[in-house]
Amino acid sequence: MKSVTSWYIRIGEWAFNLFLLNILWLFFSLLGLFVLGIFPATVALFAVMRKLIMSTENVSILKLFWKTFKVEFIKANIIGYIFLIVGVLLYIDLRVLQQLDTNFFNLLITIITYIIGLLYLLTLLHVFPIFVHFNLKTRDYIKYAFILSIGRPLQSLLMIIILGIMIVLLIQVPGLIPVFGVSLTSLIIMKVSSGSFPEINAASPSLNRD
Numbered sequence: 001m002k003s004v005t006s007w008y009i010r011i012g013e014w015a016f017n018l019f020l021l022n023i024l025w026l027f028f029s030l031l032g033l034f035v036l037g038i039f040p041a042t043v044a045l046f047a048v049m050r051k052l053i054m055s056t057e058n059v060s061i062l063k064l065f066w067k068t069f070k071v072e073f074i075k076a077n078i079i080g081y082i083f084l085i086v087g088v089l090l091y092i093d094l095r096v097l098q099q100l101d102t103n104f105f106n107l108l109i110t111i112i113t114y115i116i117g118l119l120y121l122l123t124l125l126h127v128f129p130i131f132v133h134f135n136l137k138t139r140d141y142i143k144y145a146f147i148l149s150i151g152r153p154l155q156s157l158l159m160i161i162i163l164g165i166m167i168v169l170l171i172q173v174p175g176l177i178p179v180f181g182v183s184l185t186s187l188i189i190m191k192v193s194s195g196s197f198p199e200i201n202a203a204s205p206s207l208n209r210d
Helices: 002-031 038-054 061-071 073-099 104-133 138-151 153-172 174-203
Strands: none
Touching: 002 038, 002 061, 002 174, 038 061, 038 073, 038 104, 038 174, 061 073, 073 104, 073 138, 104 138, 104 153, 104 174, 138 153, 138 174, 153 174
8 A cells, every 4th residue: 555655646746747847848938939948948858857767866846947948058059950950951852852753763862851851850859868968069969869869779769659659649638738748758758768878878977967
């Protein structure tokens, strides 16, 4: 009975933390009018999530969120807008390719573009966990995320499958989106992605954040 009660408490704590993080992410994104706020808020969200997953001690969620938002404001926006620009260019390329005549060359280019798009998506999924876990130069976050996405294909596939299931759930129950949508997504990404961190930690311990 005691173990069951402790599980209820633990689940309740996680539910509250996820709800609070969802609200904080939205508030701080709005604080930067989304244009400048969404990427620092996302980095802050992942930083707190990392602490909640890895630490056995109580985490001051608001304090850590605000500190990360301020400290990583510029770097988070740089990386975020690099991915945004690349994503827009890939989308435009695909739209243009869809308008072209169907022939072998255009089909080949379309397939290559889709492969690049998949690698882009996998790199994007890994870049925020790596950002909050390692202290690197800006360009190295993208490099490490790309290496991790292709170096651990089963892990990347697992992440996509779980996220796909979660997206279907949120579509079926849209009321969960403002409550847990963003925070639950970050929890899944951080949990799966961090499975590779012990190996990277052993190889480059000096790069780890506190």
